[in-house]
Amino acid sequence: MTPKHTRIELLTLGDELLLGLTANSHLTFVGAQLARRGLALARNVTVTDDAEVIARQFAESWAAADVVITSGGLGPTCDDRTREAVAGVLGQRLVFDEGAAAAIRERFARMRREMTENNLKQAMRPERGELLPNPNGTAPGIWVEQDGKVLCMLPGPPSELQPMFVAQVLPRLAARGLLAEGEAYVQVRTAGIGESLLETRLAPVLARHGDALSVAWCAHLGAVDCRLSSPDGRMGRMELEALARECAALLGDDFLCFGHDSLAKVTADLLRSGERMLAVAETATGGMLANCFAEVSGAGKFFAGGCVCYSNESKMQLLDIPEDILIQHGAVSGETAVAMATGAAERLGADYALSITGVRGDSSVPAGEAIFMGLYSPKGAWAKQLSFPGSREIAKQRAVNAALDWLRRELLRTRSASGLEAGAPSMRM
Amino acid sequence: MTPKHTRIELLTLGDELLLGLTANSHLTFVGAQLARRGLALARNVTVTDDAEVIARQFAESWAAADVVITSGGLGPTCDDRTREAVAGVLGQRLVFDEGAAAAIRERFARMRREMTENNLKQAMRPERGELLPNPNGTAPGIWVEQDGKVLCMLPGPPSELQPMFVAQVLPRLAARGLLAEGEAYVQVRTAGIGESLLETRLAPVLARHGDALSVAWCAHLGAVDCRLSSPDGRMGRMELEALARECAALLGDDFLCFGHDSLAKVTADLLRSGERMLAVAETATGGMLANCFAEVSGAGKFFAGGCVCYSNESKMQLLDIPEDILIQHGAVSGETAVAMATGAAERLGADYALSITGVRGDSSVPAGEAIFMGLYSPKGAWAKQLSFPGSREIAKQRAVNAALDWLRRELLRTRSASGLEAGAPSMRM
Known part of the structure; x- marks a missing residue:
């Protein structure tokens, strides 16, 4: 059963995205990860690094959504203003986290690099927030629960955001019942067959299950995925997997794999x-x-x-x-x-x-x-x-x-x- | 002189973006094209294909911005609802454009493919809007001026959006004084030198011009660009180019090129x-x-x-x-x-x-x-x-x-x- 009512927004922060210098890989990554767990991202907004702009956009998204995820602006420089802007909207003070400061100092020591003082800014967190350790960089993530909503702030580099999202964010969202514990759908991946022909060939098998079954088609350059799920839980995981095997057998060599392999x-x-x-x-x-x-x-x-x-x-x-x-x-x-x-x-x-x-x-x-x-x-x-x-x-x-x-x-x-x-x-x- | 006051928003429409199936290449492309002409994208919002959601987001963006660019949702299927949703917000009826219909019919004939009737939906435009011909696909773009603002709707496929943007949208925006006629900055591209060292080496030359000169640094994987512009026009193009040549000479082999070559x-x-x-x-x-x-x-x-x-x-x-x-x-x-x-x-x-x-x-x-x-x-x-x-x-x-x-x-x-x-x-x- 998937919690369809949760409204989740992604706020990607950074001038480099709006100037077209960097592709917005966070949208692709976070969107796909959430979709696999049954939650569709409702909106992605990209705005500049300006503190006032961040505060205004965050206030709007926080009012509309159940979960807001931000990326970027948590680093050590004076350009990194997300922490302050967001804490202001939440009405929380920023406090210095001794544990996080120690972790940052230790990381610099381990890499034999000198730590400039501005790095300690990254140990600041909203007073009723929690820091998410960052084993791949200096800026920890931030997790805040307030007014029955969740705010999750993640560092900008993909090599830091992605492992943090999988290891720390997804399990927390699942533990709060905001997304499915496991994969939300069973995926039948095909190759070398067009979407309409695929639909025609699978229609008789899929139609048997009426509205207990939800089918989504996703086409990408020569491969089409068929995603099977049961929105109200009438069909269990085992039943969906049996149906997927039936589809695969029907498709013969047009069937590529179950899941997400390339x-x-x-x-x-x-x-x-x-x-x-x-x-x-x-x-x-x-x-x-x-x-x-x-x-x-x-x-x-x-x-x-x-x-x-x-x-x-x-x-x-x-x-x-x-x-x-x-x-x-x-x-x-x-x-x-x-x-x-x-x-x-x-x-x-x-x-x-x-x-x-x-x-x-x-x-x-x-x-x-x-x-x-x-x-x-x-x-x-x-x-x-x-x-x-x-x-x-x-x-x-x-x-x-x-x-x-x-x-x-x-x-x-x-x-x-x-x-x-x-x-x-x-x-x- | 660059028209800094223009607020421009990009609305990228499509479930495939939010589900992480497709990278948002429109943000990278449109953002970079506008930046080259002196206009920074103020915001990019990605929402789903749902007509009501599109209407709500467009109304919000239209109220806040001077120029709104949309991508996607102009195709022939029932999923393509951008045209109707946006016309509703503008208070304009949709009318059938005979010229566009003829172009669509002709395209199918030329490709020796049968045209299904739903393709003619793409010939609909807001009554006071104008169609932008699409030589690379069936769905034309749409250009609307209303309440002193500009709306520009573009087809979703990058191979159609990109040439349309360069050939038709940029000249129209420039003609209305919304962006610079030519490149808005002179770019000195470097390779193999870090951003801070580069700043240090160029500082003496750049400092001479005080606040008549604006300098922006853009780093990307081993290359750093230095963008020189004169926000209030005190330095002319020739003067900026002379300064760029001076920087290049100072940098020796660390200088890569002027402009955007890789x-x-x-x-x-x-x-x-x-x-x-x-x-x-x-x-x-x-x-x-x-x-x-x-x-x-x-x-x-x-x-x-x-x-x-x-x-x-x-x-x-x-x-x-x-x-x-x-x-x-x-x-x-x-x-x-x-x-x-x-x-x-x-x-x-x-x-x-x-x-x-x-x-x-x-x-x-x-x-x-x-x-x-x-x-x-x-x-x-x-x-x-x-x-x-x-x-x-x-x-x-x-x-x-x-x-x-x-x-x-x-x-x-x-x-x-x-x-x-x-x-x-x-x-x-």
Whole structure:
């Protein structure tokens, strides 16, 4: 059961956000974390570092919301005015917290850096507030409960805010019954199938449960998530998981995973479980294909490496592509894509290889208009042509996702053929 | 002279933003574009797609601001309710625009797709409003002037919003005197020098101009910008540019460029002007080093390619690194970094090469703790060790920037030595 009535606002503070110098990663992170626990962020407001502006905006949000989360402005400099501004609105004095001061001093000592006095400002807290320890920085967070509402103030750097939010904020919100103890929905993640076709295929199964079931669809660049929940709790967790397994079985290879694993992670797991190595070769995507495997934890176990080949010479030098192929078919062709994948696999001693070759968006041809992909496997090598509309950045990401999905499907097919798969996909959330 | 009194708010609409499914790129883009023209965004508010919520938030923003920009909710589906909600607050009826309807029909015909009737909803506009043509999608933007204020509604996809904002919104705002006709400041971009040291070095020059000059510092991952402007217009554009040139001369190689070019772009320009080719080889950064050169327009002219080498075997196979070096010094060592750079240059026939080798953050060693870089040039090859605090993502980006800056400085030194450089850096804005 999810506490739908809680109104939660996120206040992101900082001129650098409004000047477009820094992306607002706090909205993406906090929004996604809350959604997983059944709580939708009602509003995000970004305002400047000015104390008066912060006070006015906080007063407005505090009056409207049950929970207000702020980010930024807790540091040691004179620009960091959130603490004072917010305490003023709450009508609380700021007091000096000896324990926090000791922790700050100790952190500087441990890092063998000299502590300037202004750092101790970070040990100030509202008199009836509580400090949240910050193991990744100097400014602690602040937790205040007042008038039946919750205020939670977090430091601005993502590397400090994110672990503090997961380790300290989510459990406190859950303990006060403001969000679900565990994940609020069961997620069926798919790849390579459009949202409308997905809806059509799952409709008969989902319709059976009437309004006891709530279904949300979330599409992102080649992947669509189907989120199953039961708003009034009529369907229990076990029942939702059984339904998710039924959906997965119905979708076959279009099913990617339960939960939140990325396409690269799922593909990597298939490679790892089969003890297979992968190599990649790319032109238009400039290193993005390699990077998405490199991002997976333990990449050395399944990822041999990759080549980014801009010139024809580099294709010949790094991947042993015969000059004939480049001359006869061109660098952007199915033949070259196959030769790139084959060359990468052979040169790097890999079992599988992916290649992407295409033209850049800044020439006369729009980005993604002519992209060829190659797939090398122990059973053979193939090419296919795809085109992606949209900006160059989007086209590159879609091309990478399409290549990953092609490999994933090939690995699934191999696994089925070898009889390694044991029936329905396993439930890992 | 910049119209500082204009209060401008950005309303970003969409559940996908609050659920953390999509990053709010509109804030970054619109904020940066306005800042370049001397106008700081006063507030950004993100709310859900709900018509009532949109109406309430728009009414609040419209009362407080001189200019309100909205993004999203102009599409053809029943979720797209911004148009109706906002027209209601303005007290305007929606009318059907025949010209816009014809453009939408024509777009579908041109793309050989069937047009469903709901697409014509996008031809509706407030009766005293004006439509902004959308050459990159079906939903036109909307421009309304009322009560001495401006409302500008833009479509949600970045590939549609961004060109519309630059080509149609900025000129209209400038024509109404709401922002500067040209760039509002002269920017001196630096690399490889910290903000406080930079301030100290430029202080004597900047102090000369007293309060006629306004200086803003913007730091981002290894680069710091110094923005010079004259709020009351006492210093003209020419005078600001002369001052910027003086700063640049004072900074020597720490000066990167005037304006907004990236470190990769500046480094690429140096390679191109010397007709030199570059190759890269990387482990820990997984393709990011290659990708930042690949992103530069016309990369084929100076970028031969790159290798992402995860395994020792791939280092030997792709880059001809002797096994001895890997065994004796380890994959993460200065010796291996030099061998990687040298191997990449030789294999790809490049004049220069950069390498980055390091451990991943998910092992027992924190990310960035041990990063070695290699630089190969016609004059020799060197390695250096650096360490970067912060999250793995930040450490990777900082490592890439440090490598780029190393190459940039080496190219500058070569250019000076060859006498090619003609005095002070040129002013390209």
